[in-house]
Amino acid sequence: MATRSWVDVRDGSDFPLQNLPYGVFSRRGEAPRCGAAIGDWVVDLAPLLGDPIFAAPSLNAFLATGRERWDQVRRSLTSFLSDPSHADDVEPHLISRQDVTLHLPFEVADYVDFYASEDHATNVGRMFRPDAEPLTPNWKHLPIGYHGRAGTVVVSGTDVVRPCGQRKPPDGLPTYGPSQRLDIEAEVGFVVGVGSPQGTRVRAEDFAEHVFGVVLVNDWSARDIQFWEGQPLGPFLGKSFATGISPWVVPLPALEHARVAPPRQDPEPLGYLQTTGDTALDLALEVELNGTVISRPPFAGMYWTAPQQLAHLTVNGASLRTGDLFASGTVSGPDRDQRGCLLELSWNGTEPVQLADGSSRTYLSDGDTVVIRATAPGADGVRIGFGELRGTVQPASPGGRGTPAR
Amino acid sequence: MATRSWVDVRDGSDFPLQNLPYGVFSRRGEAPRCGAAIGDWVVDLAPLLGDPIFAAPSLNAFLATGRERWDQVRRSLTSFLSDPSHADDVEPHLISRQDVTLHLPFEVADYVDFYASEDHATNVGRMFRPDAEPLTPNWKHLPIGYHGRAGTVVVSGTDVVRPCGQRKPPDGLPTYGPSQRLDIEAEVGFVVGVGSPQGTRVRAEDFAEHVFGVVLVNDWSARDIQFWEGQPLGPFLGKSFATGISPWVVPLPALEHARVAPPRQDPEPLGYLQTTGDTALDLALEVELNGTVISRPPFAGMYWTAPQQLAHLTVNGASLRTGDLFASGTVSGPDRDQRGCLLELSWNGTEPVQLADGSSRTYLSDGDTVVIRATAPGADGVRIGFGELRGTVQPASPGGRGTPAR
Numbered sequence: 155m156a157t158r159s160w161v162d163v164r165d166g167s168d169f170p171l172q173n174l175p176y177g178v179f180s181r182r183g184e185a186p187r188c189g190a191a192i193g194d195w196v197v198d199l200a201p202l203l204g205d206p207i208f209a210a211p212s213l214n215a216f217l218a219t220g221r222e223r224w225d226q227v228r229r230s231l232t233s234f235l236s237d238p239s240h241a242d243d244v245e246p247h248l249i250s251r252q253d254v255t256l257h258l259p260f261e262v263a264d265y266v267d268f269y270a271s272e273d274h275a276t277n278v279g280r281m282f283r284p285d286a287e288p289l290t291p292n293w294k295h296l297p298i299g300y301h302g303r304a305g306t307v308v309v310s311g312t313d314v315v316r317p318c319g320q321r322k323p324p325d326g327l328p329t330y331g332p333s334q335r336l337d338i339e340a341e342v343g344f345v346v347g348v349g350s351p352q353g354t355r356v357r358a359e360d361f362a363e364h365v366f367g368v369v370l371v372n373d374w375s376a377r378d379i380q381f382w383e384g385q386p387l388g389p390f391l392g393k394s395f396a397t398g399i400s401p402w403v404v405p406l407p408a409l410e411h412a413r414v415a416p417p418r419q420d421p422e423p424l425g426y427l428q429t430t431g432d433t434a435l436d437l438a439l440e441v442e443l444n445g446t447v448i449s450r451p452p453f454a455g456m457y458w459t460a461p462q463q464l465a466h467l468t469v470n471g472a473s474l475r476t477g478d479l480f481a482s483g484t485v486s487g488p489d490r491d492q493r494g495c496l497l498e499l500s501w502n503g504t505e506p507v508q509l510a511d512g513s514s515r516t517y518l519s520d521g522d523t524v525v526i527r528a529t530a531p532g533a534d535g536v537r538i539g540f541g542e543l544r545g546t547v548q549p550a551s552p553g554g555r556g557t558p559a560r
Numbered sequence: 561m562a563t564r565s566w567v568d569v570r571d572g573s574d575f576p577l578q579n580l581p582y583g584v585f586s587r588r589g590e591a592p593r594c595g596a597a598i599g600d601w602v603v604d605l606a607p608l609l610g611d612p613i614f615a616a617p618s619l620n621a622f623l624a625t626g627r628e629r630w631d632q633v634r635r636s637l638t639s640f641l642s643d644p645s646h647a648d649d650v651e652p653h654l655i656s657r658q659d660v661t662l663h664l665p666f667e668v669a670d671y672v673d674f675y676a677s678e679d680h681a682t683n684v685g686r687m688f689r690p691d692a693e694p695l696t697p698n699w700k701h702l703p704i705g706y707h708g709r710a711g712t713v714v715v716s717g718t719d720v721v722r723p724c725g726q727r728k729p730p731d732g733l734p735t736y737g738p739s740q741r742l743d744i745e746a747e748v749g750f751v752v753g754v755g756s757p758q759g760t761r762v763r764a765e766d767f768a769e770h771v772f773g774v775v776l777v778n779d780w781s782a783r784d785i786q787f788w789e790g791q792p793l794g795p796f797l798g799k800s801f802a803t804g805i806s807p808w809v810v811p812l813p814a815l816e817h818a819r820v821a822p823p824r825q826d827p828e829p830l831g832y833l834q835t836t837g838d839t840a841l842d843l844a845l846e847v848e849l850n851g852t853v854i855s856r857p858p859f860a861g862m863y864w865t866a867p868q869q870l871a872h873l874t875v876n877g878a879s880l881r882t883g884d885l886f887a888s889g890t891v892s893g894p895d896r897d898q899r900g901c902l903l904e905l906s907w908n909g910t911e912p913v914q915l916a917d918g919s920s921r922t923y924l925s926d927g928d929t930v931v932i933r934a935t936a937p938g939a940d941g942v943r944i945g946f947g948e949l950r951g952t953v954q955p956a957s958p959g960g961r962g963t964p965a966r
Contacts, residue, residue, distance in 0.1 A: 264711045269793060290791045295734045296726050300793040301707040301800070305670045305881045306758055315759035317876035320702050320830060328701045330830045330875075352712055352802065353721035353957065379876065385696045387675060387706040388794020394707070395876040396758065424726060424736045469736075470723035470785065470801040471957070475711045551759065551877075 156236040157534040161248065163193030168539020172532040174231050175367070175402035175541075176213055179254040186211040186257045191402050191541070192235055195248045202247040203230060213260045213403065217347035217366050218476040224347070224366060228407060256401035258309040259369070260345060263477035265307055265397065266467060267341070267373060268299040270458035272417075274486035277498045282381070294421060297458035297466045299480070302373070303394035307479065310401050310543045314374055316520060316550040317395040321378035332550030333376035335503065336518040339484040340441045340451055340494035340526050341371035344460045345403050346478035356468040358429045358461040364474060365464065367405040368435070370526050370543040371481040372398035377497055377517070399479070400526075400543040408538050412436045412530035416459045423462070426469050433459045435530065439485055441494065442525040443518075446510040451485035451494040453528070520549045562642040563940040567654065569599030574945020578938040580637050581773070581808035581947075582619055585660040592617040592663045597808050597947070598641055601654045608653040609636060619666045619809065623753035623772050624882040630753070630772060634813060662807035664715040665775070666751060669883035671713055671803065672873060673747070673779060674705040676864035678823075680892035683904045688787070700827060703864035703872050705886070708779070709800035713885065716807050716949045720780055722926060722956035723801040727784035738956030739782035741909065742924040745890040746847045746900035746932050747777035748859055750866045751809050752884035762874040764835045764867035770880060771870065773811040774841070776932050776949040777887040778804035783903055783923070805885070806932075806949040814944050818842045818936035822865045829868070832875050839865045841936065845891055847900065848931040849924075852916040857891040857900040859934070926955045 159171040169175065169191040179196050180186040188208035189196040199208035205227075207215045216227075234240045269275055272289070275298075279288030292298065308314075316336055322328040347366035350356050356364055373393060380392025413432035422428070437453035463480055484494040493499045496517050499507050506514035515522070523546045532538035565577040575581065575597040585602050586592040594614035595602040605614035611633075613621045622633070640646045675681055678695070681704075685694030698704065714720075722742055728734040753772035756762050762770055779799060786798025819838035828834070843859035869886055890900040899905045902923055905913050912920035921928070929952045938944035 264709050266796075292726075292728075292734075292788055292791065295728075296789060298789065298793055299796050301709055301796070303670050303707055303878055304710065305884070306878050308758070315877050318761075319876045320698075322698075322701075327827075328698075328830065330832060352714070353954075355724075376876070382698055383702060383704065384792075384794075385698065386790075386794070387704055388790075388792070390672075390705050390707070391872070391876040391878070394873075394878045421733075424734065426736060466797070467800075470725045470782070470797040471721050472709055472712050472797070472800045478711070548759075 159192055159235045160238040160241050161192050161195060161235055166537070167193050168541050169193055170532065170536045171232065171235055172534060172536050173404060173408045173538045174228060175404040175408065177259045177402045178212060178257040180257065181249065181254055188213055188216065190231055194251050196251055196254055197231070198247040198249060202234065202244060203227065211257065214477050217260060217345065220348050221363055224405065228405060256309060256311070258307070259401055259403050261477050262304040262307045262479050263475040265302040265304040266299050266480040267302045267483060268297050268458065268463050268481065269483040270297055270456045270463065271484055271486045272457040273488050274484040274494065274498065277486065277493065281502050294419070295423065297463045299463065299467070300388045302397060306394055307397045307399055310398060310545070312398065312545060313548045314396045314545050315548045317376050317379065317391070318550050318552050319376065319379040319391050320382055322382045328382060331552055333379055334517070335377035336547060337375045337377050337496045338441070338524050339373035339375055340439050340449070341373055341481045341483060341485060342437060342453055343369045343371040343399060343479050343481040345369060346474050347476060349476055350468060350474040352473040353471045355471060356464055356474065358427070358465040361461040361464055362406055365406060365460070367403040368409060369403055370400040370528055370540050372524065372526055372543055372545060373481065374398065375495070398543055398545045400540050402541045404538060404540055408532060409435055409530055411533050412538065414454050417455055417457060419457070426465050427462050429459065429461055433461050437528045437530045439494070440527045443515065444509055444511065444522055448499060448507050449491055449493055451492050452487045453485050455487055456482055456485065518547050520547050522547045565598055565641045566644040566647055567598050567601060567641055572943070573599050574947050575599055576938065576942045577638065577641055578940055578942050579810060579814045579944045580634060581810040581814065583665045583808045584618060584663040586663065587655065587660055594619055594622065596637055600657050602657055602660055603637070604653040604655060608640065608650060609633065617663065620883050623666060623751065626754050627769055630811065634811060662715060662717070664713070665807055665809050667883050668710040668713045668885050669881040671708040671710040672705050672886040673708045673889060674703050674864065674869050674887065675889040676703055676862045676869065677890055677892045678863040679894050680890040680900065680904065683892065683899065687908050701829065703869050705869065705873070706794050708803060712800055713803045713805055716804060716951070718804065718951060719954045720802045720951050721954045723782050723785065723797070724956050724958050725782065725785040725797050726788055728788045734788060737958055739784055740923070741783035742953060743781045743783050743902045744847070744924070744930050745779035745781055746845050746855070746857055747779055747887045747889060747891060748843060749775045749777040749805060749885050749887040751775060752880050753882060755882055756874060756880040758879040759877045761877060762870055762880065764833070764871040767867040767870055768812055771812060771866070773809040774815060775809055776806040776934055776946050778930065778932055778949055778951060779887065780804065781901070804949055804951050806946050808947045810944060810946055814938060815841055815936055817939050818944065820860050823861055823863060825863065832871050833868050835865065835867055839867050843934045843936045845900070845932065845934045849921065850915055850917065850928055854905060854913050855897055855899055857898050858893045859891050861893055862888055862891065924953050926953050928953045
């Protein structure tokens with residue numbers, strides 16, 4: 155098998171032959187449908203493969219078919235794009251990425267967000283519970299998580315309106331208005347293809363039978379709203395206004411060469427959370443704010459892995475559905491320039507982050523653009539990329555639909 | 561207009577002419593479709609009204625049409641069922657409720673659970689934070705809520721498998737196994753028909769433009785799992801295994817006569833949470849365990865109302881979607897026999913609840929059946945009922961799918 159496509163893929167492209175991620179695209183005036191990315195091109199899958207499952211405006215039906223079919227399609231695509239004898243068949247179905255709009259790649263069923271970085275959880279604990287142990291007593295025994303709002307998951311490129319809500323100054327009454335501590339969280343998300351029945355559980359070792367692929371996630375967060383509302387039931391409006399995901403779902407087989415051993419866990423977790431082998435993923439994330447890279451969070455060091463999260467999520471018999479998305483929580487490493495959110499990077503607003511244009515930020519300003527990227531080692535020595543997860547902050551609309559802000 | 565249907569409806573039926581709730585039913589061997597309840601009958605809506613929107617296996621498409629259409633259909637149905645001259649047209653489309661299976665009435669988009677009873681929140685605070693104020697400082701300023709798992713919302717009659725998970729004894733390490741504190745929460749849920757765009761908000765006074773109707777909710781809870789996992793991000797596996805809802809969605813107009821003034825709020829809430837008029841609902845709930853009524857929670861006294869919850873839910877610009885469900889949280893009144901969960905009724909297991917069969921319960925045993933009912937004042941002096949929300953506890957399956965419990 156060739157290690158390069160006959161399609162012209164520039165060196166360093168996020169989308170070499172070894173990647174082949176899936177998304178949903180449209181050309182002007184045409185209905186959205188499923189495609190795969192190769193270099194700067196989108197492959198129009200339904201006509202190329204003769205399979206109407208890809209004519210749908212979401213990947214869900216394909217995701218539901220299961221691993222055998224996923225592997226078949228990947229083999230077909232790899233063959234079409236590596237063997238030059240197929241060029242005449244494929245070329246009519248290659249569309250320049252410049253000519254398409256990318257859409258949310260799948261309908262999100264339930265969205266769960268974990269809290270799996272020890273460095274992130276420790277930093278947050280130090281800031282907000284300075285007199286206590288930074289990690290809560292449960293943290294090393296189970297992957298802490300919560301449900302987010304599936305309906306506000308948006309694709310890269312969607313502007314984010316600064317949310318309004320209640321926030322309370324330390325020595326005053328709560329007030330209503332635009333969040334003054336708008337933040338991002340750089341995360342990695344896992345997309346469920348094959349569901350599971352209610353009342354059963356999914357074992358960590360069955361991860362690849364259920365999880366189709368990986369996206370980048372930006373869990374936009376309004377820290378002032380979040381911290382006032384958050385007790386006793388956790389985050390709600392501080393998170394529910396928007397969650398960004400990257401437009402291309404990178405299938406698990408593309409990340410086979412990125413698999414690494416997870417960090418050692420002490421204490422040893424309970425049986426249903428025990429795993430063996432290379433269950434972590436060596437993804438190198440990058441967070442850019444207005445053109446300045448402000449952080450390079452390493453995903454390989456996350457304390458809890460995605461297979462552990464899947465096993466935990468279902469250990470109580472909760473069902474999985476096609477389109478479920480579960481994210482890692484903020485990816486932060488031990489170093490200062492590896493922190494995945496401004497809360498940590500600015501140490502809750504006390505240490506401004508310098509940008510290349512001479513300005514600085516504690517939290518986000520209106521008009522700011524955040525881009526999250528990631529790469530991973532792929533087959534044949536190439537890098538697997540995720541494409542951009544981009545979002546720009548739009549000013550708040552405190553009155554909303556005609557209601558005055560008070 | 562007649563105040564009784566020509567259909568034979570026994571006195572005290574949950575489903576008089578003034579109710580006409582919507583659900584999804586099937587007869588053996590037939591596909592699920594939308595119906596309305598009248599007495600002991602189900603009206604097969606698609607053929608009667610000649611509208612294929614009701615031939616679908618969920619109410620979602622009808623919910624999305626909006627208030628004008630909702631009102632039209634209700635007027636048509638009322639006319640068909642009150643005017644005896646329509647009897648010949650209607651009778652072929654009346655099916656005995658004994659002959660049908662009831663299904664989940666709508667596809668749940670996002671599920672949010674609030675915490676709106678002051679008595680419930682105070683009792684929980686007293687039990688778990690005995691040295692602090694029972695209510696957290698934010699509680700009277702905003703309706704506390706969180707997102708639950710939409711994919712595990714099930715219709716009445718669905719058995720609930722006792723969940724497994726981690727729980728930690730006070731002076732020991734966490735262990736894995738079946739929950740030993742399985743509980744119910746009697747709640748009232750609101751079903752969103754018409755969505756709203758991301759980045760805008762919905763005012764409390766626009767409640768009836770967006771909310772279609774009301775169901776009963778049983779938010780099954782595993783207290784031991786919930787309390788070990790719950791810090792710092794709130795409930796997750798302690799709740800996500802199952803949430804029951806009643807099969808009939810009672811439309812808001814059926815509850816017009818149940819509207820009452822909400823309790824006075826002190827402090828006065830911020831502007832976006834201020835409402836005027838009769839925004840509360842006088843629903844009388846009843847919780848039955850193995851045939852013994854163990855509680856009669858009054859919904860009218862809830863501190864935060866559903867219109868306030870809707871305004872809060874969207875004040876940050878979160879969109880609404882057709883099929884969103886938001887529930888009240890446990891409905892508890894000030895009296896002991898008005899508490900809506902066993903956690904409160906048994907005061908965290910210290911005061912067993914006596915049943916008519918001579919047994920007692922702190923939390924639920926395998927085989928226990930819980931039924932939640934409610935009635936409300938309707939037009940013409942009748943009572944509006946919700947039907948039963950029933951669930952039976954099945955034994956845990958600690959190994960799940962072949963994985964031994966450890």
